Amino acid sequence: MAKERILVVDDEPDVLHVCERILTSDGFNVKTVSSGFEAVQLASAEKFDLLLTDIKMPGMDGLDVAEAARTVNPHLVCVTMTGYSTMDTAIEALRLGIEEFIIKPFMPQDLIAAVSRALEKEKLRQESARLRALMPLFELNRVFMSTTDVPRLAQQVLSAAASELKASRAVLLLCEEPQSSSENPGPYQTYASFDVANQDISAWARAASGICDGEAHVVLDQGNAADLLREIGAATIIAVAIKAKQGTLGALVLAHDDPSSRFSESDVEFLSVLCGQASVAIENAMLFEELRQAYEDLKQLDYMKSEFISIAAHELRTPLAILMGYAGILEGMVPAELKQYASIILRNAGRLRALMDEMLNLDALERGTSLIRLEGIDLASLVRDTVEDLRPLADTKHQTLSLELGAGNVRLTTDREKFGMVLANLVSNAIKFTPEGGQIAVRSREVPGGIEVEVQDNGIGIAEGEQDRIFERFYQVEDSLTREHEGMGLGLSIAKGMAELLGGRISLESELGRGSTFRFTVPLAPRL
The missing domain is CATH 3.30.565.10 (Histidine kinase-like ATPase, C-terminal domain)
Incomplete structure (x- = not known):
């Protein structure tokens, strides 16, 4: 069942009543007023999805009502009713972005069809705008995934967010350890900042403290965080979690200093997708750094092992040669019944020499010092x-x-x-x-x-x-x-x-x- 809220304006009570009955029966939430001035006041006090207004009304006509209402709610869908119209009226309606016209008198299905078409057009427009806003993220994702340095990646994410949302200031905070519990994440360390270099970062970390595993973002304004906003010097702040499989990696925090600026739903969606991409890229960069460090450690261990093998093999060759020399002399000097013992010494010394030769050959191959004599x-x-x-x-x-x-x-x-x-x-x-x-x-x-x-x-x-x-x-x-x-x-x-x-x-x-x-x-x- 439809849940959109519709404001109906007409100076004729019968028309108001008929419109209310038709729209309510189709599941819409309807409110009616009989003058343009009342409509503007109500549109300023409450949020409506669609304005259905008569054009010709005393005091303030329907086009003026639509223009005034849209200054408060730019996404308000407008449909006009009229018994007669001129070319000038039609041109003015198009200029104001009126989505549909209904000619009086009309059938119930005509009204429902006009309202439904107008709402569907607005949904398509919003979806198109959303997709256009998300298009830069595809290119950003390619840039993110090609970056393996975490601080550089964090700065790229922050710059993209601040630029797209025209934020006054911003920081990107990463947890020292990924947070998998339902408690508030932290402690944070700053990985990137925009226009907050000389400011105490702890206040920004507190702004992000409301993010936990069950909450993807928080919006702070004068109604829920006046003291914190005063400390930071911002009018409104949004903090979006950067989450990975193992938990919360950190948070992206942006601020508007201008009281007239607000973070919209499309901004939240943009940041959510951006932080989703960032989480994958940051996690990959962290894994890459761990692998790089492990590889460096392994190279060092491998070098130390090769050095040990080389030194040990070389140092053992001289005493082994002396041992084999004297064992050979003894084999020729001792009585026959003792020759077997000298032979055992020589045989096992030969095995040891073969092992050392293997180690030296391997060491030469690894170092690239083996020479080919053709x-x-x-x-x-x-x-x-x-x-x-x-x-x-x-x-x-x-x-x-x-x-x-x-x-x-x-x-x-x-x-x-x-x-x-x-x-x-x-x-x-x-x-x-x-x-x-x-x-x-x-x-x-x-x-x-x-x-x-x-x-x-x-x-x-x-x-x-x-x-x-x-x-x-x-x-x-x-x-x-x-x-x-x-x-x-x-x-x-x-x-x-x-x-x-x-x-x-x-x-x-x-x-x-x-x-x-x-x-x-x-x-x-x-x-x-």
Whole structure:
């Protein structure tokens, strides 16, 4: 049912009565007066949505009534009734923005139709004005979302609000912590201000203290906050909450110093949409800052770890070399029954040296200090030599290590040491994770633009969810406290880094419980 309030003005009592009956029966809230002067007085004292007035009345005609009433209520819809009209009257009515004419006598449905059309026109006009007012927000949203610095973003939001509403002064306040309770948010800190730089900000914070999770905005005027307005020196203030998922982030507070200026409903709507956009942008900027700081902390930790690895590996090499030297001398001097102990020392010292070499190789890759020494090499010889070097390791586990050299007499220009290191890491990794009696096959072949070496095993395999991480530093599929296989989890990471350094790549196919296939490709010559 319609709830609009309609003021009817006519000097004929019968017309007033008929209009009141027709409009009331259709659900409108109707008041009637019989003179233009009464109509202007009532329109000044009460808010009406539509004025229905006769044009020809003694004392003050309907067009004068409409003009006077609209000085008080600019959005008042006006419909005129007349039994006769002239061209001058019609032109004057158009100038005043009269929405509809009704010619006397009229049928009830004619009156209802005219009033409904006039109200609908005003709704469409207001909606059009609202959309035009909101259009700048689309461009502002793009600007907000591209800003990751919170103070700069706050100033952009504040400037947009103050400019659009022509506010005398404004501040944007953010809570030190997002407020999720129903209590008043705070304490606030100032992130941006407009023409309040030298003023105590605490009064502005108190103006925003009425905003809580259940209330999106507050409007302060002489009727509800005279003392606070006097302290700030403003005629009226509006505070709008900036809310995010986790609660209230802060508030946008604007003031008019001119007593004739007021914040309208459209202003409230504009600020609500603006603060909604601002909340998302501010939240994103805060998250970005947290991520940036976390990234910087991680970089520092990573640097410290790399420095530790580099220093530790270098400092251990000298005492380890001395240890291996004297252990080798002892192995040749002690009786046969004691040689096994010297051999154990040498074997484990060799393992420690291999671990230090891995750490140094990784450190060089990360620092970008690895040098490539190019030379022409025979692919078959290099692959065969690498496999034969590792065959004793496979024999200790009774594994079958086969070699298929399908590439023929291929020569390539690359770094022999690094190529051998990549292949050795892949083969030793296959031996390590293939159970006793398992099978490992190494195959080489020529592919367009380069060569490919494949290492296939029927070992434990790698789960699909782990395959993206298998080349990360120190990453191992097994838990560090319960794993059965030795190593620091650097071999595959080094292999990948060395392969890329040579202009190649490593790929993986694996199925849990059925084994893995690693493919290593490099160009026949470096790409310059």
